[in-house]
Amino acid sequence: MRIGIIGDGQLAMMSVMEGLMMDIDFAVLSFEGDSPASHVTKHVFKENEVEEFAAFSDVITYEFEHFDKKIFDCKKLLDKLYPGVKPIELKQNRLLEKKFLKDHNFPVVPFYEAKNTDELFEIVESLNKEVVVKTISNGYDGKGQYTIHTRDDLQLLKDKLKDSKDTFLIEEFCYFDFEMSLIAGISKDRIVFMPMTKNIHKNGILLYNHTDVFTNEVQEKAKAITSRLLKTLGIKKGVLAVEFFVKAKDVYINEFAPRVHNTGHHTLNDAEYSQFELLLRTMLDMPIYSPSLITQGGMINIIGNINLTKELKDSILSLEGSSLYWYRKTPRDGRKLGHINVVAKDVEEVKAKLRNLSKLLYPSLNIW
Numbered sequence: 001m002r003i004g005i006i007g008d009g010q011l012a013m014m015s016v017m018e019g020l021m022m023d024i025d026f027a028v029l030s031f032e033g034d035s036p037a038s039h040v041t042k043h044v045f046k047e048n049e050v051e052e053f054a055a056f057s058d059v060i061t062y063e064f065e066h067f068d069k070k071i072f073d074c075k076k077l078l079d080k081l082y083p084g085v086k087p088i089e090l091k092q093n094r095l096l097e098k099k100f101l102k103d104h105n106f107p108v109v110p111f112y113e114a115k116n117t118d119e120l121f122e123i124v125e126s127l128n129k130e131v132v133v134k135t136i137s138n139g140y141d142g143k144g145q146y147t148i149h150t151r152d153d154l155q156l157l158k159d160k161l162k163d164s165k166d167t168f169l170i171e172e173f174c175y176f177d178f179e180m181s182l183i184a185g186i187s188k189d190r191i192v193f194m195p196m197t198k199n200i201h202k203n204g205i206l207l208y209n210h211t212d213v214f215t216n217e218v219q220e221k222a223k224a225i226t227s228r229l230l231k232t233l234g235i236k237k238g239v240l241a242v243e244f245f246v247k248a249k250d251v252y253i254n255e256f257a258p259r260v261h262n263t264g265h266h267t268l269n270d271a272e273y274s275q276f277e278l279l280l281r282t283m284l285d286m287p288i289y290s291p292s293l294i295t296q297g298g299m300i301n302i303i304g305n306i307n308l309t310k311e312l313k314d315s316i317l318s319l320e321g322s323s324l325y326w327y328r329k330t331p332r333d334g335r336k337l338g339h340i341n342v343v344a345k346d347v348e349e350v351k352a353k354l355r356n357l358s359k360l361l362y363p364s365l366n367i368w
Contacts, residue, residue, distance in 0.1 A: 001284050002027060004057025004080070005037070006071070008044065010327040010336065011063035011260050012037035014268070018276040024284070029053045031067060036327040050074045059283050061238060063259055065091035066138055082283065083238035087258035090233075094169045095136045097255065104232050106225060107252045109245070114168040117161050123170055124154060130173035133157065135166045142204020142334065147173070174252065176245035181209065181263035182222045183241045183275050184230060187282040191227050192290040194275055197263055197298075199243065202365070205334065206262050208358065210298030210350050211270065221251045229256060237282045239275060262301070262336070269323050269341040270297025295343045298350040300357050302338040305331045315360055316340055319353060 001024060005012040008028040013036035016026045020040070027043035029050065038044050045053035047068075054060065054077040061081070065088050072078055072085055090097040101108050112127075114120035124131055135144030144166075146157050179201065183194040196219065199209040226242045233240070241261030243254040264275035272291035273281075281288045306312075308326055316324050319342070326338040342353040358365065 001025070002043075002056060002058045003280065003283055004029065004053055004060040005063050006060065006067065007063035008032065008035040008037040009063055010036045010325075010329075010338075013040050013327065014265075014325070015063065015260060015276045015279060016040045018268075018274060019280050022277070022280060024280060027053055027056045029071070036329065037063075039328055047071070050077060053077070054080065061259070061279065061283055062088070064140075065257070065259075066140065083233070083235040083240070083258045087233055087235070087256075091256075091258065093136050094134050094255075095167065098169060098171075101253055106229065106232075107250070109174045109252055110172045112170040114170055116167070117158075117164055120161075120168045120170065121154070121158060124148060127170075127172070132171045132173055134169045134171070135164075136169055137166075142201075145204045149173075174245045174247065176247045176252075178246050179254070180214070180218075180222065180244045180246050180251075181241060181261065182226050182244070183239055183261060183264045183278075184223075184226045185239045185278040185282045185288055186230050186235055187237045187285055187288050190288060191230060192278070192288045193223060193226070194264055194267055194278065194291065195271055195293050196222065197266065199263055203334075205303060205336075206301060207303070208298060208300040208354050209263050209266065210347065210354060211266065211293060211296050212347050217249055218246055218251060221249075225251065225253065229253075233258070237285070239279045239282065262339075263299075265325070265339050266297045266299040266341055267291070268325070270295050270343050296345065296347050296350050297341060297343045298354050299339050299341050300354050300361070301336055302326075302340065302361060303336055304333055306337060306361065307331060308338070312360075316357070319356060321353060322357070 004027045006029045008030040012028050026041045028037045030044050050071045054074050059080050090100050098111050112123050131148050133146045148154050179199040181197050185192050197209040198212045200207050230240050241257040245252040260275045260279050267274040321343045323341045329337050344350045
């Protein structure tokens with residue numbers, strides 16, 4: 001069987017690497033060239049080769065959402081596509097995503113729409129609350145996202161957006177106890193779950209996460225919400241990652257992703273099988289079950305202008321229980337270049353290892 005993946009980044013790369021061990025062939029639809037997935041499969045199709053890509057593939061999925069939907073003009077691709085078009089339409093517009101969740105009675109923080117900057121600043125000032133302002137498109141890895149805590153923050157945003165023609169989503173700031181992710185897979189009407197994690201972001205980008213102990217109430221709420229979201233989105237096969245804000249016993253959806261996700265990278269080393277294998281199993285109707293942790297684990301992203309020198313590589317690998325994943329990308333500000341997984345006998349030891357790695361990668365960043 002041949003799986004086609006729309007996108008050629010690190011998520012496609014790791015999916016291919018897992019699948020090669022399962023005797024699965026892959027093709028990727030490339031939007032950039034010389035990208036991570038191009039190093040692990042020879043079947044790389046360009047954006048103008050959609051018909052050939054679709055013909056080569058037995059089943060098709062995607063590794064990100066922000067691509068030109070004109071490729072859906074290819075009926076052969078649509079007939080083979082999972083999880084489908086609906087999640088892409090929602091994910092390409094933050095406002096549509098949030099309205100969809102609210103309209104279907106999913107728990108979200110209060111939010112507002114601003115059609116222009118005048119309306120944006122009028123709403124923010126009238127609310128007189130701390131808010132998160134987001135542009136409605138290209139919303140990933142902290143792009144187009146601004147947190148307003150003070151009037152100084154608001155003035156800085158006014159200066160930054162003075163020439164903007166965007167529409168905006170305004171969310172009331174949530175003082176959560178922690179952020180959490182749950183990744184689910186579905187195939188043949190069976191829903192299974194990956195181990196949950198606590199997540200820590202910096203400037204809107206996931207910096208690190210780790211497994212932890214969660215109350216039964218929080219776990220059951222998250223699983224029920226995620227299961228209902230899978231069904232509401234009409235997803236028949238594939239994976240769905242949901243990021244939550246947890247405040248006391250309340251669980252709110254921050255956002256979802258209809259694909260493998262950065263918060264699931266830890267499963268490559270600490271679970272019975274990984275999120276990437278779960279995706280492949282669902283795509284090919286293989287048996288699925290909820291994999292248990294075989295050890296506690298965590299992950300830290302390598303972000304920005306960091307060069308993987310021999311000295312840095314040796315320092316990372318000298319930490320017992322660490323595994324390095326490098327994506328072969330050109331370094332630049334805010335770009336995910338790779339990640340490091342760690343495993344340990346308990347959560348506190350995992351956190352200690354992540355702390356040591358953060359000091360190594362980001363010596364001037366105080367995040368603990």
